[in-house]
Structures are given as C-alpha cells and as structure tokens.
Amino acid sequence: MAFGMLFLAEMGDKTQLAVFTLVTQYNKPLPIFLGASLALVMVTLIGALFGNLVARYVPTAHLKLIAGILFVGIGIFVLLEAVPDVLRQLGRG
Structure with missing residues (x-):
C-alpha cells in the first residue's frame, strides 16, 4: 500500500x-x-x-486537518507565484 x-x-x-x-x-x-x-x-x-x-x-484527525491546510496553502502560494509568469508569457504571445 x-x-x-x-x-x-x-x-x-x-x-x-x-x-x-x-x-x-x-x-x-x-x-x-x-x-x-x-x-x-x-x-x-x-x-x-x-x-x-x-x-x-496529536490525534490523527488533527494531523489530517493540518496536512490539508498546508497542502491548500502551498497550492495557493504556487498559483499566486505562477500567475505573473503566465500573464507575462501571454503578453508576449
């Protein structure tokens, strides 16, 4: 598994x-x-x-919640970091 x-x-x-x-x-x-x-x-x-x-x-339910929040936070950070690059590339295209 x-x-x-x-x-x-x-x-x-x-x-x-x-x-x-x-x-x-x-x-x-x-x-x-x-x-x-x-x-x-x-x-x-x-x-x-x-x-x-x-x-x-730490209870398992709390660990899952913390992990989920961290993954969402990292995802938002990556998206916000990528948006200016994408907009810059679209402007060149």
Whole structure:
C-alpha cells in the first residue's frame, strides 16, 4: 500500500522532473538514480520516524486537518507565484 501510494504521489512531481533534468544534463542515469533513490529513502525514513513521534501526541484527525491546510496553502502560494509568469508569457504571445 505504501509503495502504491508513494508511486502515484511522486509521479510527475518536482523530484521526478529534477531527476529527468539531471539525467538530460549529465547523461549519467545510474548515479543520478541511486542518489535520488537514497534521498527518497532518507526523506521517507525521516517522515516515518517523525510521523510516529507526532502521532503519539496529536490525534490523527488533527494531523489530517493540518496536512490539508498546508497542502491548500502551498497550492495557493504556487498559483499566486505562477500567475505573473503566465500573464507575462501571454503578453508576449
């Protein structure tokens, strides 16, 4: 279940695009794959350990609410950051 959820969540995200860019830039897919894989393993380990610690003190419903608010906030931030760029590009087109 964890594999499936992470696989779908990571598909097309910034990390995958960064790996794609690095491979096209340096043409060394194996070292880049190994580095990116190790980074994902470390981030997942930190998330699992920290999540376990936090779950002892904060109810799951509160964690879901906080996570949802953070995702919406980040989404709004990204959208607001992208709007001027899109408007600038439309003006050139």
